[in-house]
Structures are given as C-alpha cells and as structure tokens.
Amino acid sequence: MRVNLVVNGRRQEADDVWEGESLLFLLRERLGLPGAKNACEQGECGSCTVRLDGVPVCACLVAAGQAEGREVLTVEGLAARHAGTPGAPTGAEEAARWRARPADSAAPLAPVQQAFLDAGAVQCGFCTPGLLVAADELLEREPSPSDADIREALSGNLCRCTGYEKIMDAVRLAAARQSEAG
Amino acid sequence: MEFLRPTSWSEALAAKAAHPEAVPLAGGTDVMVQLNFDHLRPAHLLDLGRVAELGTHERDGAQVRIGASVPYTTLIEELREELPALALAAHTVASPQIRNRGSVGGNLGTASPAGDAHPALLAAGAEVEAESVRGRRRIPIDDFYTGVKRNALAPDELIRAVRVDRATGPQQFAKVGTRNAMVIAVCAFSLALHPDRRSVRTGIGSAAPTPVRAGAAEDFLTAVLDEHRCWETGRPPPPSAAARFAQLCAEACRPIDDVRGTADYRRHAVAVLARRTLHWTWTSYGERARSTEGAA
Numbered sequence: 001m002r003v004n005l006v007v008n009g010r011r012q013e014a015d016d017v018w019e020g021e022s023l024l025f026l027l028r029e030r031l032g033l034p035g036a037k038n039a040c041e042q043g044e045c046g047s048c049t050v051r052l053d054g055v056p057v058c059a060c061l062v063a064a065g066q067a068e069g070r071e072v073l074t075v076e077g078l079a080a081r082h083a084g085t086p087g088a089p090t091g092a093e094e095a096a097r098w099r100a101r102p103a104d105s106a107a108p109l110a111p112v113q114q115a116f117l118d119a120g121a122v123q124c125g126f127c128t129p130g131l132l133v134a135a136d137e138l139l140e141r142e143p144s145p146s147d148a149d150i151r152e153a154l155s156g157n158l159c160r161c162t163g164y165e166k167i168m169d170a171v172r173l174a175a176a177r178q179s180e181a182g
Numbered sequence: 183m184e185f186l187r188p189t190s191w192s193e194a195l196a197a198k199a200a201h202p203e204a205v206p207l208a209g210g211t212d213v214m215v216q217l218n219f220d221h222l223r224p225a226h227l228l229d230l231g232r233v234a235e236l237g238t239h240e241r242d243g244a245q246v247r248i249g250a251s252v253p254y255t256t257l258i259e260e261l262r263e264e265l266p267a268l269a270l271a272a273h274t275v276a277s278p279q280i281r282n283r284g285s286v287g288g289n290l291g292t293a294s295p296a297g298d299a300h301p302a303l304l305a306a307g308a309e310v311e312a313e314s315v316r317g318r319r320r321i322p323i324d325d326f327y328t329g330v331k332r333n334a335l336a337p338d339e340l341i342r343a344v345r346v347d348r349a350t351g352p353q354q355f356a357k358v359g360t361r362n363a364m365v366i367a368v369c370a371f372s373l374a375l376h377p378d379r380r381s382v383r384t385g386i387g388s389a390a391p392t393p394v395r396a397g398a399a400e401d402f403l404t405a406v407l408d409e410h411r412c413w414e415t416g417r418p419p420p421p422s423a424a425a426r427f428a429q430l431c432a433e434a435c436r437p438i439d440d441v442r443g444t445a446d447y448r449r450h451a452v453a454v455l456a457r458r459t460l461h462w463t464w465t466s467y468g469e470r471a472r473s474t475e476g477a478a
Contacts (some may be wrong), residue, residue, distance in 0.1 A: 042219070063185070
C-alpha cells in the first residue's frame, strides 16, 4: 500500500509498504532516516522514540498505515525545528549525502542535543536519539522539570552505558539554558 | 494481509462483520509486538485510529464512559478524581510512550491476566460496551474475562467503550514488579470502598488465569465494617480483621510459578497488597469522615 505522511516538516510518500510494517521500518528502510533505532521491537527500550502528531511514541509499535496523513518528528528534525528552518534530511538520497557536523559548525543543534554533548551524556550513542526526542518533548511541556519529572519522562528509554547520571545532567543543563535564554 | 481503515464506527462494525477474523488495531502496543515477532499474520488488520469517537470520554450519570482508544495518559491527566484506581493503574503501565498509545479498550481486547487496568475495573465496577452490526450490549466486567487472554466478545463484535462507575469513596491500586516503569505485573491488587452501598470491591491481577475478585474477602470485610460501625465512625476495622481480609484475598488467587515469580510468592504478595491498600483507603476514608464531621 502507499503511505503519505509529513516527516520533519516535509511531505513524504512511500510505496509498496507491507500492511504489517511498523512506522520504524518505514522511516529507516524506506525514507532513509536511520536516527530512530531498531532494537527491541516491543516498546521496551524507547530507542525508536519519535513524535506522532506531537506525541512521543515508540515507532516500532505504530503500524506504518496508521501514520497516513500524520506528522512525524524524528531526531533528524530536532535541530531544524528549533532553528525554525525546514527539516533535516528526509529522503534516502539526501540522507546518504548527510554527514555529521562538528559541534562548532554554524548550524546550531537543538538545545537538548548540545546539552547531551556538553554533559557527556553520550557513550555508544544507540539510545541517544530516543532520549533526545523524549527529553525535548519534556522541556517543551515542562520548562523547569524536577528530577522526578525527568526520570518519569525518560523512564521508557533504556541506556546500557551511562548509568543515566550524565543524561540527567544533560536534561538539567538544557532546562537551565532554556530558562536563561528566557 | 489487508489493512482496513474505517473512518467511522459504522464502517468499523461493517468491516468486522465482513471479516470476523480481522485483528483490531488501536494503540498497537500488543498487536504490533506480535506482528514484529512473526507471532501473528492475520488476513486483515482493522485500524481503529481514524474512528474519532473511540478517542473521547464523557460522564454519563454514575459512570464515566471511556472510548475504547482513549490512551492511558488521558486517564491519568483527566480522570484521577473520578476514577482514582483506574488512574493509578494507568500510571503503572509501561512508559510514557506506551501510555500515549495503549488504552483500556486494548487491555480488555487482549484480556491478559497481567493487564494493569483489570484489577481497577473489577474493584471500581464497570461494564464493557460491545457492539456489532447486530446491536449493542453491555457486558458486566465480572462476566467479561473468560480465560487466559480470552474474553466474552463475539467474533463480529468490537469494544466501543468501557463504562466505569464513578468513585464514591477512596480507591487504591498496587502492583509488584522489579522496577517502577516497564514492568509486567508479578501480581497486582486494587481495592475500592463504596460507602454509598457500604461495601467494598477488590480486583486481583496476574494471580489466576483471569483477573478475579476476592468475593469471600469482600463479604467478610463488608460484614466487619458494618458490625464495628466503621462507616459511621471512620475508625479502621480491627487489625485481626485486616489480617483475615488479606488472607482471604490470597486464597482467592490461583497463581502459577513462572519467570516473574512463584505461586507462593504471588499469594504472599497479594496478601501484603490487600492489607496495605486497605490501610491506605481506610486512612483517607477516616480523614474524610472526620473533616465532614468537623464541618457539620
């Protein structure tokens, strides 16, 4: 079947989508957006977290067909969304040309992304995209989260490297910078 | 596989009538796992995501009518006062991402003995609104669970809503697991005080082939509360009665040994949860009774 949706601010169309396919597969394998990670495929790990019409969800548990006509935000779109510019790479060819930028490049990262870098909240990086999407949504909803709020918001995202302390630091840092920036 | 995408409830019912074996898909938190792991290959998936009325809830007399697809997050944010046990249970479901998608309707459709909503529905009192092209009926929650992952729905029926009795007294829900998030219950327990009827109701999860009530325990406690005039005074039942209530709750279980816990542990834990939730609910009932007395 064909699925039409908006990903990171851009219209996308995918053909020959299998009816039992997940939104995660659609994003990674058909649209060339490998930011959302594929790990547990059962909603346990949160590494595939994206926003569906603004709501954080596990992309592995959304059928691709259910995303028809909806808006999806992936980690690839975070920086552009904060910069107010149209999305980061959203097509397979564009994604193939994409290169990681050094942190000091002119195009700014989203505040949570910069904070994760500065706080050293990234080790292997596999859980990072899901954590970034979840943390970004938390700060949008609750600009001054308590530690309990942060733990709750990130309770569906597993990290097996960091022990979470640096991740907590990063979210606190992003919140502090956000409130300074007013 | 065919992906059926009804945009209205009547279309959904017609699709289910035409394809009774079609698997309903709402939040996807159960069905997609089975698809991802090749455990399920239905001829038809019936996506209910475009049926708007399934996502709304409203007060209807003494009940709250919750559309089958209303996510747990909504129950936590909007129904904490009216349905305290169900809101507490909803808050123990998995993670924010899952609570944003998963629903009580889905929990009922799956009918796992470990589903978090079930003990709260049993304790509060509820009816499942089932519908097919043949008509609509209400199934009392006590008759809904018929076996492990089996329920009373006919093949052509869909869950339209669940109607939960609005709380008239304190309610509690407690669950045993290895951490606070992302946990399938080792066992779970819910207790609702119904001061309007001077009775109590219970619900037990993950400790029998289906979610169950502890009927003998309810009858015992209801009699004790009457005998000691607890409803009038707000004073708690005697400790020996609380212990007996807990024991009767454990005896209502028919648990198994599995990877999450042994049968013995589950019985023990249900007794502990029963005693605790009785203490919590009765403490808040006593406070309310005293403050009402003070006001009068």
